[in-house]
Amino acid sequence: MKKAVSRRKFLKGGLAGSAALSLTTAKRSEAKSFEGYPDAMGVLVDLSRCVGCRSCEAACNKEQGLPAPEKPFNDYSVFDEIHHGQKRRTDETRYTVVNKYEVPGMDHPLFRKIQCNHCQEPACLTSCFVNAYTKTPEGAVIYNPKVCVGCRTCMIACPFYIPTFRYSSAFNPRIMKCIFCYDTRLQYGKPPACVEACPQEALTFGKREDLINIGRQRIRENKGQYVSHIYGEHEAGGTSWMYLSPVDFDEVGFDTKVPKEPILNFVKDFLSIVPMVLTIWPALFAGIHLLATRKDAIKTKEETKGDK
């Protein structure tokens, strides 16, 4: 009787286990084909319209309450700043930066604004082991400083070099990055501060889907004025912020080697071996143990027999 009960219990446990397992696999296959939230918003940046006035930088600084910069926002000598051979990048005092690019064969320079691109399947989010990042249905990738441990894996994972760390603080460090003005604007349906500040309409705010159509239309209607590619439509699995450029993207500082799939895909090979190792190794090594110590086991058995 006792045996039967325990067997039934065992079966129940097994059923529950396999049910849980199938649930998790179901979730996973859903995640495989995630193509972003349907109503996610985005911004289309048109490099041909940007004049490098840095209004967006100033607006961002004010909206996000960031510290005042060393040089004022109307000082254009910042475009010549070079650190380690690199143009300016985001850091703990600025979530967005505009850089100037002299393109050979063009009579005027081009400007490129960088900020978080708000990926559909963000590498920062998927690499975070405390779930500090959230991709909101509105399209923003936001960050929760209350749970962050400061391991900085998100900075390793971001293919666009966007998240930065407040290294200067010993007791209150955190990741500093653009959050699409989610707290103050996006969640109420309003465009981010930088978009509103742009005097050139270089930044277009709208539904990501619509923006892709607008982008294609601009490429189609202005023959020869744009390269036929929307940067961010597929890069890193698709981003909410996208770019149009009149010249090849690598000429204006874009990394064109960023894969056209989510960064997470590169880690899946490893993630898939985890359950296999967890289940196969115990049996495999217990088996090897039994095989390897078989002779000893027989020996002791015979010895005890002899004692009898």
Place this chain on the structure above:
Amino acid sequence: MKTIAQESQEIPINDHVQTDGTRWKIKEKLFLGLSKEEYKAQAMRNPVNWVLFIIFLVGLPLLATRYLGGLDTVTHSSNDYPWGLFLGFGLFGMVPLSASGFLLGTTVEIFGRKDFVPIERLALLNGLLGYFFAVIYLEVDLGMPWRLPYPMFVSLGPAAVLFLVAWHVATYLSVQIAEVAPSLFEWMGWLKAKRFIKSITIGLTIAGIILSTLHQGALGALFCYAPTKVHPLWLSTNFMWIHFFCSAIFAGLSMVIVVSTLCKYFMRWRCDERFLNAVDPLTVALGKGCAYALITYLVIKIVGIAHDNEWEYLLTDWGFYYTLELGLGALLPLILFTVGVKYGWPNVVRTAAVITVIGVVMNRLNTSLISFNWNLYQEIPRWQEIWITVTIFAVYFITYRFILYRLPILYEWKGEK
């Protein structure tokens, strides 16, 4: 200590009772059976302690500034290189060198090779301390070190590779504490606890293999998050985990060879006959394991290049450096191990082991720092960062020595056990 051990009958302590029949107290055991004055005198005589003193003299204030002033007081606080030397050496370098615990555990307990018993405990201790100090290095590097348990209990991100690393390192640390505990229990004379651990050894060992396979691999897989940043020669997104796991095998074995060599020459007074007689043949036997792992590693590294069709990179400067790393860090020791094993020359095997240890650390630094951002610029750590790294390593050294001086790791406990 050497001279004291030669002159005295009772020192080094290896039994619960003294020759006159009275039992050692724990406090006396801690002081190695010396009086306080004697203990102080032997510590002052040791030149190694003076070197350590100088390291701490500069290192401890630096650590204090790091914790009071923020990471930017001692590092370049780079947003392009979020991970520096603390993790590059401390985590990615120390963990493979500490694979020894699970390797020797498997050899003895699972494969039933009881002839490795004299060196098993040293390997287990080496594993435990290496992991423990990898966590210490992590605590130096983390922005909010006081939140270390967050990924376990407060906010869980189970789909991340680092989540697996955190959980596995934590569980494996407990497993290793349990595996090393019997020597502590023998020393303390708490036999009940020792027998309990003994009864679950097989389970612990198998748990150790699983956890080690996965987190050694996971450390490699972490770099798969940066497919555009790590140089393609050092990153094989499909095989990264197995490259890291495989190199951990010869790294761990080589580390045991290196440490046992140091013990043989500099801590001879603490070793018993059994250890001293076994260490040479066991060194050769471990060398054999290293040779097998190394040849496998070399082949799968080449498979990695072939799989991604990266042959053309080999002709660049990076390719030259890569070939140098594999040639000096893997091929050269492979040849030395093979020769050493074939002719039974323990000292050749030892030389190979030293080179291998350096080679593995070089590989991890190359992956995490040198070839990272290969398209941008080179990050050279600040001297403060290097000094703190050395300081933590010095603490590791002292702890290691403290335990070896006392617990029955290099010798068998004579009293009841």
